Amino acid sequence: MAENTEKNLGYAFAAESKAAVRNDAFAKKAESDGYPQIARLFSAISDAESVHARRYLRLMRGKIGSTEENIETAFQNEIKANVEEYPKLIKDASDEGKESALNAFSQSRDVESRHAELYKKAMNDMLADRHTVYYVCQVCGYVSEDAAPDNCPVCGAVKAKFKLVE
Ligand SMILES: [Fe+2]
Ligand SMILES: [Fe+2]
Incomplete structure (x- = not known):
């Protein structure tokens, strides 16, 4: 039973994460269509879905570690996306002529x-007294x-x- 719940937390995390991004995209569309109130509603619900997603992620076993561990995990995920995951997606899009x-x-x-x-870079100078902003x-x-x-x-x-x- 506990295993089902663990799996369900993963499912709910993925679904709520997607809903958050989708609602944010809907908000931007409503904004450009000239519906600012609808845009605010989509933005608010998007934020609420993010609250759900983070809550589930925190409940999933071993998904959030120390900050040192999290940087390492994030680093490994980027490498994996770069060398394993995207190349497969690129190949299919190329084979099928899907330019965009x-x-x-x-x-x-x-x-x-x-x-x-x-x-x-962050791993190497985690303790450095640095204030970098990002664009x-x-x-x-x-x-x-x-x-x-x-x-x-x-x-x-x-x-x-x-x-x-x-
Ligand atoms: Fe990335
Ligand atoms: Fe760019």
């Missing part, structure tokens, strides 16, 4: 190695330190497409 998906998968694969690099490309997910580049090195997006995370 191919472009998205390829850029994500490239960006994952950048994410890994940032984690590696995230809203097209491809590339992360830049301290300043947004004029153009994204992975997808070419202009500076205005970068979101500050501090």
